Amino acid sequence: MAVxxxxxxxxxxxEYVCFLDAxxxxxxxxxxxxxxxxxxYPDAGLYAANYVYYKPGKTHVALKIERGYIxxxxxxxxxxxxxxxxxxxxxxxxxxxxxxxxxxGIKLGEDFLLWAKTALHYKVAxxxxxxxxxxxxxxxxxxxxxxxxxxxxxMLFHLGEIEAIVESRLSIVDREEWKxxxxxxxxxxxxxxxxxxxxxxxxxxxxKKVDWSKQPRSAKTQYETPILxxxxxxxxxxxxxxxxxxLMRLLA
Numbered sequence: 317m318a319v320x321x322x323x324x325x326x327x328x329x330x331e332y333v334c335f336l337d338a339x340x341x342x343x344x345x346x347x348x349x350x351x352x353x354x355x356x357y358p359d360a361g362l363y364a365a366n367y368v369y370y371k372p373g374k375t376h377v378a379l380k381i382e383r384g385y386i387x388x389x390x391x392x393x394x395x396x397x398x399x400x401x402x403x404x405x406x407x408x409x410x411x412x413x414x415x416x417x418x419x420x421g422i423k424l425g426e427d428f429l430l431w432a433k434t435a436l437h438y439k440v441a442x443x444x445x446x447x448x449x450x451x452x453x454x455x456x457x458x459x460x461x462x463x464x465x466x467x468x469x470x471m472l473f474h475l476g477e478i479e480a481i482v483e484s485r486l487s488i489v490d491r492e493e494w495k496x497x498x499x500x501x502x503x504x505x506x507x508x509x510x511x512x513x514x515x516x517x518x519x520x521x522x523x524k525k526v527d528w529s530k531q532p533r534s535a536k537t538q539y540e541t542p543i544l545x546x547x548x549x550x551x552x553x554x555x556x557x558x559x560x561x562x563l564m565r566l567l568a
Contacts, residue, residue, distance in 0.1 A: 318418035318426045325412060332406050335427075339451045340403045346447040350406040353443045357385060361411040361438020362431060365404040365447040369397060372453060383444040388435035389497040391442075400440065402427040403448045411438060425471025429478065436481045436494075464508055467518045472505055475522075499526045503535050510539060511547055 325333050334350070336342060343349075346365070353363050369378045378397035391399040405427075415434050418426045434440075467473040475498050482494045502522050509519035528536055538546065 318420050318422060322417040322420075325409070325417065328409075331409055333409055333412055334406045335402050336448075337403065341449050341451075342403075343447045346404075349443055349445060349447055353441055354406070357439070357441035359439050360385065360441035361408060362400065362434045362440045363406040363443070364400040364440065365443035366445055367401055367404050367448040367450050368446050370449045370451045370453065377446045378450065381442055381444060383442060385439050386442045387493065388432070388440045389493040393493070393496050393500055398428075399442065400431045400435075401448075401450060403450055404443075405431070407434070419474070421469065422471055422474065423469040424465050425474075429471050429474060432478050433481065436478070436485055464512055464515060467509070467515060472502065472509070473518065473522060475501065475525075495527065496530070499531065502526055503531065507538060507546075511543060 321335060332350075332354070334347070349365065350363055353365070354360075357363075366377060366379045366381065369376055378401070379395055379399060381391055381395065381399060386399060388399065411434060415430060415437070417430070419429050422429060464470075478494070479498065482491050486494070503526060506519045506522055509515040510523070512519070523539065
């Protein structure tokens with residue numbers, strides 16, 4: 317994906333670049349709204365908009381963020397969804413090139429690494445209007461049986477690269493905001509690796525970087541649950557999710 321996107325940008329000729337996957341879609345006014353956002357906030361190096369999270373039975377507007385320049389890590393920590401989603405991004409080509417484009421070799425989360433890196437160097441401007449649709453209509457069977465990416469291909473195991481930039485560029489107060497975000501991502505997303513026989517130790521290494529003293533007790537509970545019990549709970553959840561999704565499709 318990273319190579320394809322980078323090649324697409326290299327072959328394009330515009331001053332700004334946008335990204336849209338084949339299964340997502342924009343509102344008809346998306347480009348017009350991005351143009352107005354750029355004129356209103358010309359100092360940004362990254363522009364994004366609200367979006368609709370599309371899934372049978374769970375379709376909703378993703379974010380409640382006001383228009384303007386946003387504090388990227390703070391907005392991410394306090395939102396239930398990504399404040400900068402690739403399907404709404406508009407980015408100056410010169411900034412994309414300066415940041416080195418999407419990191420090669422990362423197969424999951426390469427977009428997050430690029431947006432985070434950009435947010436550490438430039439302002440991020442946000443449009444409050446929902447201008448795109450994030451299609452997450454993935455069958456539960458595919459989610460339940462998917463193979464894990466190798467750690468070297470997953471952004472969760474490359475967060476140290478963002479931490480290095482944070483340490484070199486930001487004050488202690490601003491570092492804490494980024495620390496809160498990166499800890500949140502590790503806690504919420506490493507569970508599948510924690511349960512994996514093959515990648516369990518890699519997850520242990522990353523979770524040791526979390527400042528648990530600043531996390532609610534519930535955040536650590538799942539990682540203290542016996543692995544066999546947690547695996548059983550997740551299997552029951554996946555079965556329930558499968559039948560719920562089947563029902564939603566029948567009723568749609």
